[in-house]
């Protein structure tokens with residue numbers, strides 16, 4: 001039987017909930033399991049309710065899961081909030097007996113541990129109660145203690161021997177106490193069989209590493225949840241590779257620095273969330289008309305306005321596709337998994353370089369902040385592409401925006417003899433001289449800029465993923481971070497006998513028309529699940545396809561669970577079949 | 588060894604694009620002085636990037652044989668910073684109008700000043716919005732009457748020099764487009780200054796705010812004995828709004844942003860080999 005368990009830790013923010021979750025995650029990863037975490041944060045800096053969920057398994061994990069196998073609740077609020085998610089056929093609740101006494105629920109196994117008093121009486125530091133709880137988990141579920149000890153040494157090593165020892169003691173106090181708990185559950189982990197070397201990365205970390213691998217050497221950004229950790233990660237790591245991070249005065253400046261840098265030959269990136277992305281739209285237009293390769297990441301959160309900063313949503317697709325004035329072609333990609341964050345951002349840099357246009361990369365809080373085990377990235381999987389530079393003979397009478405058969409012009413870099421030109425935000429001629437009154441030139445230039453889409457459609461078709469039945473009765477078209485959840489739902493539905501398949505494009509604009517068409521044809525119904533209110537992708541698809549897509553929208557600041565998608569598949573399947581019976585023949 | 592010095596003339600920096608400015612516009616004087624500076628300093632066109640915003644003044648890069656970037660209204664400084672960080676060996680000159688710099692782009696100035704990248708920032712200050720036909724700008728005097736202020740402006744003008752000194756610019760100067768020789772000298776000093784050099788150039792808009800008669804009587808040269816490192820004295824001159832002070836008010840070099848960046852990189856590399864694989868190892 002494969003191991004597959006979901007743990008959740010809940011309590012007061014600032015109480016060590018997140019660090020407990022992180023350490024449990026790393027321990028499970030090092031013990032050889034695949035992991036998949038899920039975090040929701042309080043909006044408050046200190047206090048407020050926090051929780052951290054980790055799923056561990058021997059097999060590739062596609063979603064955060066649904067039912068909890070173990071809930072570690074530090075206080076009553078955590079119990080109240082999460083008990084309904086605990087499996088009623090043997091799920092375990094571990095609670096702090098010093099904090100509260102929960103009522104007994106049918107089917108749930110209760111292990112009370114005096115976490116606070118063990119920490120205060122045996123260690124003398126109340127805050128070590130979360131380490132005590134890790135000891136309890138380690139003993140109960142057979143996670144090797146040694147793995148936790150190593151983690152504590154790494155985590156607290158800088159604070160000195162004494163602190164490390166106190167924490168290791170706390171771990172043992174927990175493990176010791178757990179020995180006397182009469183076991184009723186059957187949860188057992190031991191060591192996993194994941195094999196091969198893996199890294200434990202969040203989506204944001206994976207993306208940042210991918211940016212470095214793409215050759216990005218300058219990052220400019222302004223702090224905003226849930227994108228800030230990309231900036232902080234790169235601020236630490238980029239200088240090691242010779243790059244740098246500037247924290248600019250606002251997001252307009254951030255994207256301005258990116259355009260200036262890229263124009264001058266250094267690949268650059270910015271990452272933000274909705275509010276910052278809104279501010280950047282004017283510059284996206286500049287990057288389009290001046291044809292400057294640029295990568296803009298939007299780690300989406302709930303909008304509009306300041307919205308719900310720590311919660312997830314897929315609400316910025318319209319802005320990504322249409323934001324800005326005028327006829328303004330850009331590429332919009334959506335990242336789908338922690339691993340895809342690495343290769344996806346590499347593709348984004350490549351596309352921006354190849355087509356000399358801005359690429360907007362959509363991630364979201366759910367993906368950016370969750371951690372997963374990913375195989376050590378293969379630096380050769382996505383070969384790095386650089387922009388087309390002028391040949392020597394092109395530099396005589398250099399025309400930066402020359403009309404070419406593939407609509408891509410040579411781009412010189414300052415410092416290049418003979419390559420001087422003005423990157424021009426006014427409509428311009430082939431040289432780059434303003435042509436603000438030349439009507440024919442405007443059409444020609446607009447055609448040139450949109451003409452790049454021809455090739456991009458092809459690439460978009462190649463970057464489509466298909467899961468389940470490739471010619472299904474019920475199709476699902478999803479985008480972005482829902483990939484794994486949808487894939488898992490398809491597997492479940494298929495195992496129940498449904499004819500289901502999913503198509504997941506990585507480039508959302510311009511769209512992989514051929515692949516979409518092929519997939520849609522022959523289906524009886526197509527469901528489009530989106531974590532937004534109106535169905536933004538569905539709306540875009542309706543413009544291209546006269547098809548009655550069925551929307552599944554979730555708009556509570558949380559991602560889908562596989563179960564929710566399975567439920568929809570079953571509902572739609574029932575409808576498809578009954579309507580077939582009730583309309584026997586079309587006359 | 589004797590080499591024949593290569594003669595570089597201001598003419599060589601002219602492009603085929605003819606300035607679209609109104610005859611008599613102050614911006615011609617600024618452009619002429621720029622040609623002279625570049626020739627005097629023998630700046631290689633391939634190593635020069637002129638970044639501009641939007642406005643009449645924003646058209647400047649098109650008239651200079653070099654690399655250029657005609658960006659967005661108010662966004663000269665972020666773009667210029669990006670260029671400089673990408674390649675610190677480039678000569679970077681930012682140009683824009685008083686609306687471009689002090690109104691819509693005003694939020695960027697303090698940060699450019701305190702970071703101190705090695706670049707020159709020229710404001711062509713005509714105290715009006717030339718391109719949009721003469722509305723009042725942040726440096727227009729109270730009472731200024733135009734399309735959007737038919738009853739006269741009720742706002743006080745800002746003080747560019749005092750502002751830049753306060754923000755920590757390491758070079759602050761002022762010139763007049765009608766005094767090209769002095770302006771050439773000033774801008775040359777600004778370009779040679781290692782750090783963020785701000786030059787406010789009074790450059791009249793002959794069409795919408797013709798100040799050719801009112802400015803000259805107020806012009807005064809910064810006195811010979813003025814100590815350019817003395818910030819308090821520089822403020823004193825800047826705050827004297829009766830006069831239009833010409834010359835360098837403040838100059839006090841300090842490490843540039845690019846130098847500080849390379850120190851950070853050295854520090855980071857001291858402890859880690861510059862390889863992505865080494866970073867991967869931190870996450871296993």
Ligand SMILES: Cc1ncc(C[n+]2csc(CCOP(=O)(O)OP(=O)(O)O)c2C)c(N)n1
Pocket residue numbers: 641642643644645660683684685686687688711713715716717718719724
């Ligand atoms: C975001 C934005 N808002 C408004 C404008 C319109 N606009 C163009 S130039 C300008 C003001 C120009 O005044 P100034 O910067 O002083 O330059 P000048 O034309 O006087 O040289 C304005 C408001 C614009 N181009 N972009």
Ligand code: SF4
Pocket residue numbers: 607608609611612613614643644713717718791792793794795
């Ligand atoms: S409108 Fe004024 S600033 Fe613009 S070109 Fe004419 S004179 Fe110069």
